[in-house]
Amino acid sequence: MSAISINKINKTYPGVTPVRALEDIDLTINPGEFVALLGPSGCGKSTLLNLIAGFEKATSGTLLVNNKPVQKPGPERGVVFQEAALFPWLNVWENVAFGPKVAGKSKSEYEDRAMEMLEITGLSAFLKHLPVQLSGGMRQRVGIARVLTLGSEVLLMDEPFGALDAQTRLSMQELLLSVWHKLRTTILFVTHDIDEAILLADTIYVMSARPGKIATKITVPIDRPRTIEDTTTEAFNSLKREILKQIRH
Template sequence: MANIEITNVAKTYPGNPPVRALDNVDLSIREGEFVALLGPSGCGKSTLLNILAGFEANTEGEVRFDGGPITKPAPERAVVFQEAALFPWLTVFHNVNFGRRLQGSTRMNYEPEVNAMLDMVGLTDFRHAYPSQLSGGMRQRVGIARALVMQPRALLMDEPFGALDAQTRLTMQELLLSIWQKHKTTVVFVTHDIDEAVLLADRICVMSARPAHIAREIDIKLARPRSIDDLTSPEFVAYKAEIMHEMRHAHAKAAAVTKEAAV
């Protein structure tokens, strides 16, 4: 069953001239599927994610979640940003439980869930620490825990590991894989990193240059559970080469169209 349905979606920002960020995007995402939106910076990946989150409205087409139209943000669609965006005056524990408190849950109800989530992301010993006392990777763990404790039906992630160093990024990718393997939450993951997309996703949607559409969908049939040890396997390398070829083709085609329009 698909719980995210994107049909003929376009997004145009007003201006002189107007900017068309998305054009005729069609995508169906099954419940529990991990889908990566892959493309270069500025191609419209984050715009599409913001529409799924309810932060922006599409100007054409239809976006539906669990059969109903997406018109505004909702807790069943949690978002993890590139920066954790934590409240600096709250401890790790209180940052994670912030959403549950807004929903009116009592401490007796949310505390066991928050503690379990902190244990899952390896932050039990830092529950009383403040964001300024944490590394970048630890702050992202708090952001993921804050999203997951809301028990969302879908997790929307906008390059959440993009600002991290290479080693921390690999650690966070493995953490996300282990969490997803346990919860099987629907994930839409924006990235421009091919290795990251192949490692994490069930399916990769390669996006064209702006105005973006889905240039190609590629099913990743690597066995699960996965780990960073898979990065050097022949199957992984073959997927990477295929995706690199597809991205070069899509961008060359977009460049040709732009050149023709300029003439």
């Protein structure tokens, strides 16, 4: 059974001049797969992610997560945005525990899971820190730990490292690889950064300009585990050149 199955999805925004954002999208993601969605700005990457998250509805087509139609947002689909959107008055622990607590779970039900997610995201020493006391990268770690604590089966990430400086972005990419290797959560990662897509993903779907279509599906041929050093290899740069040509075209 596929984790995410998309068949002939179309999305048109109505108006005096309707905007056709997505056209005939077909996409399948297997359980535990790391998939990157790559393409030029305005091609509909975030729109597709929002449809999967349940924030928007498709104009037509079929969209299933774990073989169930997506009707609305749900805890089985965790979303990480470019901004961590933490509660500024809550400390790290309180932000991470907020979801299960609001869902009515007792502390004994979520405490171990929350502590494990804080540990694997490198936050164990920062439980009492407020968001204002953390760097941008650390705040994103809290956002990722918060979603993982919910036990989401699918992680949807919309350019989560796009607002970070280059050095912090690289460290967050390595962190995400480490977390994924440990948990094997299904991840759909939206990015416009070719290097990031190749480094992180098993499979890359390249989208065309609006109306967004799946132009190419690429299986990344670079062995795992991967590190930042892999971005300097000829295999990496050869694939990068190929993808760049497709996006320009």
